[in-house]
Amino acid sequence: MRKAEDNLIDQVGQILHDNTFNKKNVLENLKNYNASFTVINEDEVDKDLIFSISEIKKVAISYRLRFIDTVFYKHELPYECVLKIDYLNSTYKKEVQGLKVLSTGKFLKNKNSTDPALLFSPTNLGNYYLLHDWGKPLKWSRAISNWPLRNIETLFLTLIITTLIITLCLPTYLITLDRKATYWCAYRIGVFFHLFIFNMGVTAYITFAFSKNLSTGIWNSEKDFG
Known part of the structure; x- marks a missing residue:
């Protein structure tokens, strides 16, 4: 036993x-x-x-x-x-x-x-x-909030849409001193391009300063974990 x-x-x-x-x-x-x-x-x-x-x-x-x-x-x-x-x-x-x-x-x-x-x-x-x-x-x-950073196309499109919304929201008297100018005037088009260039600069700065790379470039990258 x-x-x-x-x-x-x-x-x-x-x-x-x-x-x-x-x-x-x-x-x-x-x-x-x-x-x-x-x-x-x-x-x-x-x-x-x-x-x-x-x-x-x-x-x-x-x-x-x-x-x-x-x-x-x-x-x-x-x-x-x-x-x-x-x-x-x-x-x-x-x-x-x-x-x-x-x-x-x-x-x-x-x-x-x-x-x-x-x-x-x-x-x-x-x-x-x-x-x-x-x-x-x-x-x-999460997918919606990160949509702008998916690739260069989504980032570019986000900049265009954002700039367009800001431009359309601006009242005419803030765009030009010309009292005869209408809402759909050439001044608004000029403001759009100026704002677009400004937004691209800010985006480029944030991208490099805070290492906000596009998802297409980092989805399988191991450089941050080595």
């Missing part, structure tokens, strides 16, 4: 040791990047959780998110992520590596942020498999 109890204790100890080793191995893979990592076979996972790089890029640009390797993420990921990775490792006999995080710049720099985040693993067909997501859901207001 004593021998049976000892065997049971030994088996439990071995299981705990194996689980601890697996968790440590998963955490090491999250923090190490290897260009020759093993990828997930798309035939072995849920197709609804597979996304192309173009789909991820579209979401990242629309909501001004960053898509970077986990090696550049300095904080601990949720334990659920580790469990799911460990499950994939044991089920499909693969060491899941080369993982990427899709989230806001605030989340990637601040461990206390509650912004939404998604963890992806590359697949054998060049796509990405969604392993886990956490945090608050994305709000449509």
